[in-house]
Amino acid sequence: MRLRELLDPPCALVPLTDQAALERELRGVVTTDLPDPSKYLHGGELVVTGLIWRKESGDAERFVAATAQAGVSALAAGTADDDDLPADLLDACRKHRLPLLRVPADLAFATLTEHVVRRISGQRASDLGSLLERHRRLVTAPDPAQALGAILELISADLGMPCRVLDARGETVADGGEPLAEAERRAIARAALSATSLPARAIARRRAENDTCDTADKNNYRSIFTVDNEDRITDWYLVLDGDWRQWDPQRRSVVDQVVVVLAAERARLRERSIGWRTDAERLVRDLAAGTMGPGLTARMAELGVHCGTGAAEPRVAYRALAVAVSDPKARPEDFLEAAFSVSASIPGPSHPAAAVPALPGLPALIARFDDDQVTGLPAHAVALVAEHGDEAKAEAHFRDWLDQVAPGLGLRRVGVGISNQAGGDPVPLKRAIDDARHALRVAVAKPEPVAFVGQSDIASHALLLASVPEEVRGSYRDRMLGPIREYDHEHNAELEATLEAFLRASGSWIKCAAAMHLHVNTLRYRISRIEELVGRPLSLLETQADLLLALNLR
DSSP states (O other), X not given: OBGGGGGSTTTOOEEOSOGGGTTOBOOEEEEOOOSOOGGGOOSSEEEEEOSTTOXXXXXXXXXXXXXXXXXXXXXEEOOTTOOOXXXXXXXXXXXXXXXXXXXXXXXXXXXXXXXXXXXXXXXXXXXXXXXXXXXXXXXXXSOHHHHHHHHHHHHHHHHTSXXXXXXXXXXXXXXXXXXXXXXXXXXXXXXXXXXXXXXXXXXXEEEOTTOOSEEEEEEEEEEEEESSOSOGGGOEEEEEESOGGGSOHHHHHHHHHHHHHHHXXXXXXXXXXXXXXXXXXXXXXXXXXXXXXXXXXXXHHHTTOOOOOSTTSOOEXXXXXXXXXXXXXXXXXXXXXXXXXXXXXXXXXXXXXXXXXXXTXXXXXXXXXXXXXXXXXXXXXXXXXXXXXXXXXXXXXXXXXXXXXXXXXXXXXXXXXXXXXXXXXXXXXXHHHHHHHHHHHHHHTSOSSEEEEOGGGOOHHHHHHHTSOHHHHHHHHHHHHHHHHHHHHHHOOOHHHHHHHHHHTTTOHHHHHHHHTOOHHHHHHHHHHXXXXXXXXXXXXXXXXXXXXXHHTO
16 A cells, blocks of 8 residues: 555545655554654554654654654654644654654544555455454553453454463463463473574474373474564563464464554553552662651552561561673563563552562562662662562572573573561561672672572672672682693693682592592692692691682682
8 A cells, every 4th residue: 555545535644744755655554652662663654643652842853763763654643633733743754754644633543544454454344454443442441451361362363363472481471262281381482582583483282182291283383473572581472373484474464463562562561550660669779778767668568568467467578689680781670570570460559569469469579770889789670579488489489480581591691699588677678688689799700690699608708709899809819829720721730620629528638539530649749739839738727718719709
């Protein structure tokens, strides 16, 4: 369909800029009032907007620049009272050579989108145009989480195949078909995380009649599409039955539009929870800073944080987790939210504390902290997670989540510090946050790709070393181990490995020799060479302690 066709009835749009571009071809239509809808656009669309995003000077430039960069064909805008479109919008469209058309006040956006979709697809309005109209009605639903499930049911019916939305762990966000078993959901998530590119496919698993075991069916597949197309660990995934490589272009086009609908719906869910998340972050920051002013306890209660001391109340304790990610583009708060959020749950006026349940019915409060030169901590995030009973549920949950999403980590390193349980009062909660951040300081100094450090893991010397500036640590390490490493490099003598094994064996010749499969005389020769290189006898406890610290600084 050509853009020029929209100038005729029944649409009768009025061109305002760049009439030479009216021969552009339209490949889709998107109705949006997001300030920056670019990540939901694929290029070639007509973007229809009611200008709700326009709040202040500069908004028009940002909106137009984003849509033009996404490669859309044109912008159609209109207002309920049919006023002239703002001058700054016209200027921005001229600057970015983006055709701008005015939508008459008597033309509903839904009618315009249905007309464009019908002309593009060549099908009746019961196809994609009907789907988009249904979505328009569903987004006004009072419960957006229920609306998301309803959208999937409608999509499943229109496509003639079940479709589901999963998160990176394989948890169901919404389902438009028969629920999948946990093992298959996790397998689909692993396929999404490890795929070279998306869409991808995973082999479907079928349960034989009267059989409790799932079996792989190599003749059937699930097709996996990214929803947000950002960090795979925090993404949502649209899963449909069938092999997407066998679909005709028309079905692929419909699925692409479905992804746009889901991405917009996820953005809407996030927007509705902004107030909750802002309050939660402010509370965690105040607790971390020791701000115990009036009203703090009331704010905690509003967010669902309480100590559960009543006779009829279950015991509720809280655990703090501090997380840092080596990739500066990865947001640690997104990691925590993805791990501890039930994605479709959002805050509502009747139950705000259910906004971000960490585990079923348990709220998690998350805050980001930037680089801290005083403490030496990198940018990190802290979560306060509620637990019922004495088990370390939050720690086990997060370990399981990281294990599941490991294929999506790539080369990123993750450090995790975990506190002991604390009561739901300000002082113990602050202590828990401090403990988790101390543990994180130790974790980020470890060489492992994923380093967990709990309170029982923090030896006094480990916490001390993690607090020392990196240049001092490096200088100490090189001074103590430098001669040994240089000798190893020249003679391939494995003295550093021998030293580590000797100290781990607490200086036992027999245990060390057995662990390294060496003769005791060979071990004695290596230790004597080490003593010559460092100029100190290993029989002294002080020498052993100094060298052990240097080894721990690697």
